[in-house]
Amino acid sequence: MAIIIDGKQTAADIKAEIASKVAAMVAAGQRAPHLAAILVGHDGGSETYVANKVKACGECGFTSTLVRFEDNCTQAELLEKIAEFNADDTIDGFIVQLPLPRHIDEQAVIEAIDPRKDVDGFHPVNVGRMAIGLPCFISATPAGILELLGRYGIATSGKRCVILGRSNIVGKPMATLMMQKRQPGDATVTVCHSHTADIKSICREADIIIAALGQPGFVTSDMVKPGATVIDVGTTRVSDSTRARGWRLCGDVDFKAVEPIAGAITPVPGGVGPMTICSLMINTLKAATGEVYDRK
Numbered sequence: 001m002a003i004i005i006d007g008k009q010t011a012a013d014i015k016a017e018i019a020s021k022v023a024a025m026v027a028a029g030q031r032a033p034h035l036a037a038i039l040v041g042h043d044g045g046s047e048t049y050v051a052n053k054v055k056a057c058g059e060c061g062f063t064s065t066l067v068r069f070e071d072n073c074t075q076a077e078l079l080e081k082i083a084e085f086n087a088d089d090t091i092d093g094f095i096v097q098l099p100l101p102r103h104i105d106e107q108a109v110i111e112a113i114d115p116r117k118d119v120d121g122f123h124p125v126n127v128g129r130m131a132i133g134l135p136c137f138i139s140a141t142p143a144g145i146l147e148l149l150g151r152y153g154i155a156t157s158g159k160r161c162v163i164l165g166r167s168n169i170v171g172k173p174m175a176t177l178m179m180q181k182r183q184p185g186d187a188t189v190t191v192c193h194s195h196t197a198d199i200k201s202i203c204r205e206a207d208i209i210i211a212a213l214g215q216p217g218f219v220t221s222d223m224v225k226p227g228a229t230v231i232d233v234g235t236t237r238v239s240d241s242t243r244a245r246g247w248r249l250c251g252d253v254d255f256k257a258v259e260p261i262a263g264a265i266t267p268v269p270g271g272v273g274p275m276t277i278c279s280l281m282i283n284t285l286k287a288a289t290g291e292v293y294d295r296k
């Protein structure tokens, strides 16, 4: 029986910790941290994410601002709003919710954000600073996973960590962070992807598996060493007629089969997912306190 890593409870604990720090800041005469978000269009997933971010801001005592654009807005309009937020001293950090409509160059938008306000940690300055171990904003999912490993006391030093997936927002940063000279970190990291030969035997060597490839149930019991820690980043919506909304979230790990073998495991939902918004709150607090970058 594995330890179930409870992301929902951990996220609630962290938000309560942040709220008490914010209350102390406000009592000392400082203004509350302020997170702004830009949402383009009406994509269902993005609407939900942004609504949850606004809700989390409320729980943490932050000020939040949401600016909406229609699908047909121009890139220039978006860049103009970003320039405005960059210059606005009352905004500590902001995000542009992705994905963006196809006529907008996502990378140009990311690079227009002042890295000191890039609480998503997507700007190349933050990614580069992370790679060489300098203070930076770390993107939400990898930061949330580190937080879970740390709070659950999962040993990473000298351990074999296998990461499934090489995306810019999870796989690549996760590999960088797990190998860094820090705790959690100091692991020996292998990254597997669609061209990797014999993924199963590589996984069987792992003390820690981080699955982020978006293939429901990919990690099966024959891929897991007894006692390994298994972190499931998958959030694929699969149709399910027994649910009122017609779908359920499915992770990259066959939880039922793997849980009896693993030492610790994250469920889906309720594992990594709730931690991501929490990481954004941590970054926004750090932006407000100047802990990462001095904006004065």
Ligand code: GUN
Residues within 6 Å of the ligand: 049, 095, 096, 097, 098, 099, 120, 140
């Ligand atoms: N879309 C899905 N995840 C994210 C995220 O972490 N940040 C932004 N800006 N957009 C997203």
